Amino acid sequence: MNAEIATTFPQFTRLDPQxxxxxxxSARVVALPAGTSVFHDGSECSNYVLVIDGSVRVQKVAENGRxxxxxxxxSGQSCVLTTNCLISHADYTAQGIAESDVRALVLPASAxxxxxxRSEAFRDFVFSAYAARIADLLMLIEEVAFGRIDVRLAAWLLHHCDDDGTIKSTHQDIATELGTAREVISRQLKEFERRHWVSLHRGRVEVKNRSGLASLRDSV
Incomplete structure (x- = not known):
């Protein structure tokens, strides 16, 4: 087996020779420049995609634009939505976008x-990845449905800021990450700024008081 594939997907070294x-x-390696639409809502699913390098963002867009x-x-992961579509012979119900330059291993649906x-090792890889991602999605549903937006925003800011406290994201970017409206994020960020926890700039947020954000994050 190709050394890079074996290193990136070590589970495949357990495959029987056939x-x-x-x-x-059957598989081929493809290169996808940053910004490429990997799949979109309603498109046919014809390949199993495994990321070698880079990152693909999978997102859902509602009818109202949210x-x-x-x-x-x-790297080393598969897409649970792709797995679901291939198993159920269904079309995609969300969109995938290459966030960075991506190299991926693409396996046709028939293969x-x-x-x-035929392969227990392959089934183990597919379904263990599927189960892990489903657990993550259930956590996301719980956060969106029941979590306070101020607490979730504080946690997100602390997780994504760099060493000097900078986050290069717009209010819309953050709203998309947290599954809410831009206006909600803007209003909450202005409240954080009033408390001197952050300062707001065009296209970026500066975290000024990590302990203040952490106290809110840990309050529930």
Missing amino acids: SAALLEG EIVLYRVE FRSLLA
Whole structure:
């Protein structure tokens, strides 16, 4: 097996020789520049995609234009939505966008289904990744449905700021990440600024008081 593939997806070293040969003979490596639409809502799912390098953002856009980031697919990972579509013979119900330059291993649907049927090691890889991502999505649903937006925003700011406290994101970017409206984020950020926890600038947020944000984050 290709050394890079074996390193990135070590589970594939457990494939039996026939399954490994099918994987290597069917899969191809593709390069996707940053900003590329990997798939979109309503498009046909014809390949199993495994990310070698880079990051693909999977998000859902509502009819009213509101967006929420569901998850990201990064090096060594597969896309749970793709897995679901291939197993259920359904079209995509969200969109995937390359956040950075991406290299991915692409396996045609027919080869995916053959490997799923014949290889226990391949099934283990597919369904363990599927189960882990479903657990993450359930946590996201709980946060969006029941979590206070001020607490979630404080946690997000602390998680994403760099060493000097800078976050290079617009209010809309943050709203998309947290699954709410831009106006809600702008209003809450202005409140944080009033408390001297952050300062707001065009296209970025500066965290000024980490302990203040942390106290809010840890208040529930």
